[in-house]
Amino acid sequence: MEKQITVMSKTAFAKMVERAYTTPPLLQGNKGTLASVITSHFAQMSLQNNVWKRDTFRALLLQLHAEGCFTLLKNPGFIAVLANISAFGNKTVRDIQGWKKETAVPEAQLASLIRYSFAKYPVPEFLEHVFNTDKKVHMYWYIQLGRGDSVLALSGFPVSYTSSMAHWFRLTPPTYTVPQAIRRAQALGYGATTERAEVIAWSVLANGFENEVFWAKVVQFVAKVKEEVSLDKLQVVLEHLEALRVQQPDINMKGRTWDALLRQAEMWKAEMVKRNDAAGYMQWKPAEITDFYKAEGNVVYRTVQLTSSEALYEEGYEMNHCIAEFTDDCALGEAAIFSLRAYNSNATDTDFRRILTIEVCLKTNDILEAKGKYNEMPTQEEDKLVKEWAAKEKLTFSCEYYDGFYEPPTEEVREEQYTVTINGWCIALGAIIVLLIRGCVA
Secondary structure, three states: OOOEEEOOOHHHHHHHHHHHHHOOOOOOOOOOOHHHHHHHHHHOOOOOOOOHHHHHHHHHHHHHHHOOOHHHHOOHHHHHHHHHHHOOHHHOOOOHHHOOOOOOOHHHHHHHHHHHHHOOOOOOHHHHHHHHOOOHHHHHHHHHHHOOOOHHHOOOOOOOOOHHHHHHHHOOOOOOOHHHHHHHHHHHHOOOOHHHHHHHHHOHHHHOOOOHHHHHHHHHHHHOOOOOOOHHHHHHHHHHHHHHHHHOOOOOOOOOOHHHHHHHHHHHHHHHHHHHHHHHOOEOOOOOOOOOEEEEOOEEEEEEEEOEHHHHHHHHHHHOOOHHHHHHHHHOOOEEEEEEEEEEOOOOOOOEEEEEEEEEEOOOOEEEEEEOHHHOOOOHHHHHHHHHHHHHHOOEEOHHHHOOOOOOOOOOOOOOOOEEEHHHHHHHHHHHHHHHHHOOOO
């Protein structure tokens, strides 16, 4: 029988919070109860230093319970957001006890609470999501903007911005992550179109900001290219440039054209594939899992198990993700990789569309993840196909599978007593990541 977290009445909840608040900050484990979740967060807040963290965390918990935010309080992931807010409890601009609930949606409640706590001045909505992460510097940027500081004055900002770039940063759509927002605004400041800036934002340029002197010049170059620049082509060019940069630290972009650079990059990529194939071709025995088959009208959905390093590379290349890195796991019999594809019922086996790449852990028979092109999360329709196949093959789902895919709970929330299963935590944590990607926080 599954363990459950129980949220108690107002008086009992207040007593529980007070006990957790006064408990010495010793190492605490999560025992599957709301009390243990809250106590473990208090345990990470010193009694001697930065006492405002504990005081703010207590005030947040009590105010949210008093306002009837029960769905929020039963979610361990949302409680972690409250702990992050509390880390800046000495920088709040309003009294926590003055916050009032205006919506029944927990994500919107968190967004409202963040704005109430830190924003005297407008802050871009996408930055509300940073309190769902472990990036304290990004949280501090929210606080700086909320108190009226300029984007150009943000502490530890990794890119040298112009006033135009700072303007575009503030206008970032809510669905962007912080690194994507930085690259998008940078590209727009260099004169890129909105479409080109979006391609740059979704490329590997948003993976980090090391060697920024060089990569800023690359962003400027790509922003001004007149030819069409698709994401897959840009990724190949960026990989090629990184290889050149490692070999030639003084490399620059002067005198380069997009067409010539793309040709060089594709030739380099083809050569790298040949070298890798020659050096590391591997093949392995397929796992004893039957492929999925389902016909719907003129479309046939099938999974194809990938049983060679060449097949993994081809899948990764076409889907623009890193599944080729799983070669050793598959060869050792630890993982099995499947490609979910859509075929026209009247077409040949070579005429298909790749939908998802699915990883199965053979030790536990868990589906660890299913990712679309560019590591996109499954749609609800695609998720149904995966679950239908899993049911037939008696495959289960790990928490990692829900890292980004979320289905809202259907059970009714009661004011005084309600529960959430430990297995449900995985779904709840997935919802936090969705906020980063899809901008669910209103």
